Amino acid sequence: FNPLVWHAAYPDSDGVMQAQLIGSGTPTFNVDAGLLLPDYQGVYVAISEDTPPWHGARWSGGVAYGTDGSGDPLDPLPSLYGAPSYTNSLTYSSDLTNAAWVKSGTGTAALDAAGLTGAPNTATTITDSDSGGETKFQNSLSPITANTNTHTVRFFLLKDSNTTRFPELGIYINTACRAFIHFNTQTGAITEVASRCAGTFSYEANVLHGAFGGAGGWEVLIQITNANYTSFVPSIEPAGGSVAGTISSTVTGSCVVGNVEAHFNKTIAQVRGSSPILTAASTVTTTAITDVHDSGNWVDTSGGLYCEVTLQVAQNILSTFLDVSGSTFRLNDGTNTATAAWVTNTAYQLGIAWDASAGTMAINVDGTWSSNATYDGTLLAGALDIFRSPAG
Known part of the structure; x- marks a missing residue:
């Protein structure tokens, strides 16, 4: 090469x-x-x-x-x-003043804050000012299919220094199945509040240093595996308690919500770090993001390639011959495979080499070569596609 x-x-x-x-x-x-x-x-x-x-x-x-x-x-x-491709199944994802978000209690919602890009009036300040009761904002997606699939809800919240109240984020699957956390908007700490469900429940938070126009924010993800219920209701309460993990209806306070997303049949690992999807009156499905180069830049006879990649989910990297499957990088000529270990969300210096006369190919990860694999003489058919999705 x-x-x-x-x-x-x-x-x-x-x-x-x-x-x-x-x-x-x-x-x-x-x-x-x-x-x-x-x-x-x-x-x-x-x-x-x-x-x-x-x-x-x-x-x-x-x-x-x-x-x-x-x-x-x-x-x-x-x-x-x-x-x-991703789908955000929630409507009015950044506008919690809309009727799609059903409010309980006497709190308020105002589309008055800088949003994820910093544009004014594109994020919602939700407030619980009632010390005698709780205020929740919920956007129901019921009914859903009764199955045991895994679904993920993602919240984008403004980072602030308020530790007198902890927003309560969660998912109602059924009155007997709900999963909630208290979230510290200063540190990103998560405390589990309730998980009364036959399904499994997990969560994580990732800092977004420049979100909300540079003010900083959080990507908070909650994943739940359904237990054959048909209800699915993402929920957010601006002030769920003053002690993390302890529910209190007397606590007041507010938080800024930049966006909320519901991803059916996706895990946290599949959603984490992906581009935010804002919606209005309709759900939004994105196209697969790909980059296609001319195959004239490529020679099957012999060569090599060096690239730097960070993958958050297992997917193709280059066309159909270089990808990640499970926990493994794979260089595949359609007949044979060379492999090396892969870990999610890690930056790698990645190289591949092939030689038809020697009949071998190999993959290099951060300076370490795999064992030679047999090479059948043909790597590429058609254009060189970068980040072609697994579905094609």
Whole structure:
């Protein structure tokens, strides 16, 4: 492989990120208009339709740079984002003033806060001002199919320093099956409140340093495995208690909600870190985010490739020949496979090499080569697809 033949996802001499710096043909992208990706400071930026989905770039005048303001390279360099299709099944996901969100109690909701991108009046402040009762906001998706599938709800909350109240986040599956947590919006700590359910229940929180226009926020995920119930009601209470883990209806307070998502048949690992999906009157299903290059940049006879990747879920990396399955990187020519270990959400320096005359191929992870596998002489048929989804 000659790096002068094909070089992609790298800044040019002016620091501008190039989806293909050197190579034949013009790459194409399958990207929804408005795809939200963090810039180099973690601030969400809306990507234009079918343009390179840069993750971690410095944006100036609508141009993605791989350098800081003084011309030094960003560390890490921006990367191309790829993802399978997702569906947010909740409507009015960032507007909790809408009637889709049923309120109990005498609290209030106001669409008056800066949202995930920092745009004004795109996030909702929900308030419980009644010391005599609780205020919950719930968006019912009932009925759902009675099965034992796993579903995930994701909450985007503003990071703040308030520890006098703990928002209560959860999912009602049935009166006998509900899963709730208290969340510390200052530290990200989670305390389980209630899990009265035959299904399994898990949760996690991840800091978003630049969300809400740079103010910082949290991605909080709750996963539950259904137990053949037909109800599914995501719920949020701005002030669930003053002591984490202890429910109290007398506590008052507020929190800012940037977005809420319901992902059916998805685990936390499959949702974590994906682009936020905002909805209005209808649910939203995103397209699979892919990047397609000309196969003329590729030679089956012999060569090699180096790339840097971070995957949060097992999926294809390059076309059909380099992917992750289970906990394993796989280099597959359609007949034979070379493998190496993989761990989710870890940055890897990844290399592959193939040689038809020797009849061998191998995969290198962070400087360590796998054993040689037999190579049948053909890696690629058709275009070189980056982050093609497992479903094709």
